[in-house]
Amino acid sequence: xxxxxxxxxxxxxxxxxxxxxxxxxxxxxxxxxxxxxxxxxxxxxxxxxxxxxxxxxxxxxxxxxxxxxxxxxxxxxxxxxxxxxxxxxxxxxxxxxxxxxxxxxxxxxxxxxxxxxxxxxxxxxxxxxxxxxxxxxxxxxxxxxxxxxxxxxxxxxxxxxxxxxxxxxxxxxxxxxxxxxxxxxxxxxxxxxxxxxxxxxxxxxxxxxxxxxxxxxxxxxxxxxxxxxxxxxxxxxxxxxxxxxxxxxxxxxxxxxxxxxxxxxxxxxxxxxxxxxxxxxxxxxxxxxxxxxxxxxxxxxxxxxxxxxxxxxxxxxxxxxxxxxxxxxxxxxxxxxxxxxxxxxx
Amino acid sequence: xxxxxxxxxxxxxxxxxxxxxxxxxxxxxxxxxxxxxxxxxxxxxxxxxxxxxxxxxxxxxxxxxxxxxxxxxxxxxxxxxxxxxxxxxxxxxxxxxxxxxxxxxxxxxxxxxxxxxxxxxxxxxxxxxxxxxxxxxxxxxxxxxxxxxxxxxxxxxxxxxxxxxxxxxxxxxxxxxxxxxxxxxxxxxxxxxxxxxxxxxxxxxxxxxxxxxxxxx
Numbered sequence: 001x002x003x004x005x006x007x008x009x010x011x012x013x014x015x016x017x018x019x020x021x022x023x024x025x026x027x028x029x030x031x032x033x034x035x036x037x038x039x040x041x042x043x044x045x046x047x048x049x050x051x052x053x054x055x056x057x058x059x060x061x062x063x064x065x066x067x068x069x070x071x072x073x074x075x076x077x078x079x080x081x082x083x084x085x086x087x088x089x090x091x092x093x094x095x096x097x098x099x100x101x102x103x104x105x106x107x108x109x110x111x112x113x114x115x116x117x118x119x120x121x122x123x124x125x126x127x128x129x130x131x132x133x134x135x136x137x138x139x140x141x142x143x144x145x146x147x148x149x150x151x152x153x154x155x156x157x158x159x160x161x162x163x164x165x166x167x168x169x170x171x172x173x174x175x176x177x178x179x180x181x182x183x184x185x186x187x188x189x190x191x192x193x194x195x196x197x198x199x200x201x202x203x204x205x206x207x208x209x210x211x212x213x214x215x216x217x218x219x220x221x222x223x224x225x226x227x228x229x230x231x232x233x234x235x236x237x238x239x240x241x242x243x244x245x246x247x248x249x250x251x252x253x254x255x256x257x258x259x260x261x262x263x264x265x266x267x268x269x270x271x272x273x274x275x276x277x278x279x280x281x282x283x284x285x286x287x288x289x290x291x292x293x294x295x296x297x298x299x300x301x302x303x304x305x306x307x308x309x310x311x312x313x314x315x316x317x318x319x320x321x322x323x324x325x326x327x328x329x330x331x332x333x334x335x336x337x338x339x340x341x342x343x344x345x346x
Numbered sequence: 347x348x349x350x351x352x353x354x355x356x357x358x359x360x361x362x363x364x365x366x367x368x369x370x371x372x373x374x375x376x377x378x379x380x381x382x383x384x385x386x387x388x389x390x391x392x393x394x395x396x397x398x399x400x401x402x403x404x405x406x407x408x409x410x411x412x413x414x415x416x417x418x419x420x421x422x423x424x425x426x427x428x429x430x431x432x433x434x435x436x437x438x439x440x441x442x443x444x445x446x447x448x449x450x451x452x453x454x455x456x457x458x459x460x461x462x463x464x465x466x467x468x469x470x471x472x473x474x475x476x477x478x479x480x481x482x483x484x485x486x487x488x489x490x491x492x493x494x495x496x497x498x499x500x501x502x503x504x505x506x507x508x509x510x511x512x513x514x515x516x517x518x519x520x521x522x523x524x525x526x527x528x529x530x531x532x533x534x535x536x537x538x539x540x541x542x543x544x545x546x547x548x549x550x551x552x553x554x555x556x557x558x559x560x561x562x563x
Contacts (some may be wrong), residue, residue, distance in 0.1 A: 099517075
């Protein structure tokens with residue numbers, strides 16, 4: 001008689017571990033971190049370290065207080081902390097990343113059961129929390145520094161009071177390309193597209209350099225960490241809406257590139273809309289998820305009160321994810337359709 | 347059971363606190379607690395209505411036909427709410443404006459209806475009055491508590507008095523509805539945690555007092 005081993009799932013294992021995946025994500029974020037330091041000086045690195053430290057510390061203390069097994073070694077808190085830091089303006093005072101990271105870890109992640117059980121991406125939820133908490137600090141952006149003029153440590157002046165702490169406030173604040181994107185075709189046409197692609201422009205720490213984010217995103221897709229469907233449908237939908245909006249304003253192409261390279265689209269699409277536990281399980285579900293993110297982002301950008309809508313879009317779609325999973329169910333292995341109605345099954 | 351009267355009175359303050367334990371009246375709780383003073387005023391108004399309606403319903407419990415008891419309760423409650431509303435509009439106009447629509451909405455506040463239905467309609471007058479006072483006091487305490495936390499974090503002040511330069515770093519989100527839910531949930535967890543710890547301690551003391559058989563079981 002043959003012996004059968006009875007065991008519960010999972011039956012197929014590979015060598016991927018949570019910490020391995022998280023390390024890959026950290027590696028893929030390295031270009032964005034380098035870009036943030038290059039464009040905003042060493043204060044950017046300081047904020048990133050502070051945020052990562054606070055996230056790991058919060059998880060450690062939570063586990064300690066709740067008498068749970070330590071989970072900081074899976075590196076997911078580091079990823080959350082770093083993503084949150086990249087979402088912050090370069091001129092935030094020191095307490096913003098600390099409180100933001102602690103909120104992300106304790107309220108969004110650990111209280112719901114820890115990694116894999118959070119209902120929304122912790123970094124996104126924390127960013128929105130900070131936006132609502134300190135609206136002015138979170139929406140004031142400073143211009144990139146100039147290394148020739150010895151400004152490498154310039155934004156350390158923000159450490160206590162934010163942009164107010166700098167001596168020349170008026171000369172420092174800058175509008176982000178998105179802040180009046182919807183206004184006119186001529187405005188959109190005058191935007192410095194190359195600077196926006198490279199990142200030499202005002203914005204959040206990690207979102208300005210589309211190039212660095214693209215490098216990291218492609219790395220993640222090539223390594224098989226994230227599925228291409230969410231970023232592709234997210235970015236594609238935003239481009240499509242920019243095309244429609246442009247066409248309605250008389251110049252179809254004017255808004256496409258600024259919409260893609262401006263704001264947090266790449267950061268959101270590659271790194272935050274691809275969180276495993278907050279995205280649908282099926283391939284079609286992922287496409288729907290990305291499409292929804294793109295629609296909400298475009299609507300907020302072109303018609304809403306906020307200049308940027310990526311984080312709201314991802315948060316809303318995170319919340320809708322269980323509904324998408326309910327509507328689009330995976331086909332069981334070996335399932336045969338009863339009646340074929342043309343078209344291809346995937 | 348000697349202390350039933352006292353128990354009736356203190357029941358609403360911690361053991362079945364309407365806000366944190368029974369989770370009743372959450373709508374006004376979340377809406378008006380942006381400031382400690384608003385929470386206190388709302389609590390006081392509810393306490394008054396609760397006391398009067400409990401007494402009235404307890405007095406009339408034999409007279410009110412069972413089938414129409416809910417409309418009858420609502421009419422009684424609405425009467426007292428109107429009294430509170432008029433008094434407040436006359437003497438505390440700023441508070442009247444701050445509480446806004448939530449003052450007339452006390453009519454359909456589920457704490458009052460719940461106590462009418464669950465307690466006053468089947469208990470004597472004195473007990474109903476004590477229950478009303480206890481429940482109202484518990485509600486007031488919790489609302490003021492939530493209001494203090496939200497005002498402190500959201501505006502950096504305590505009952506309208508600014509505390510140092512805390513206002514410069516205050517987090518607006520706590521005055522917004524999102525922060526209301528956040529504070530409410532956190533405090534509810536905290537209160538439940540603390541009462542559980544207290545109960546466990548009481549239980550341990552009891553089992554220490556009576557050792558052997560009970561402990562082993």
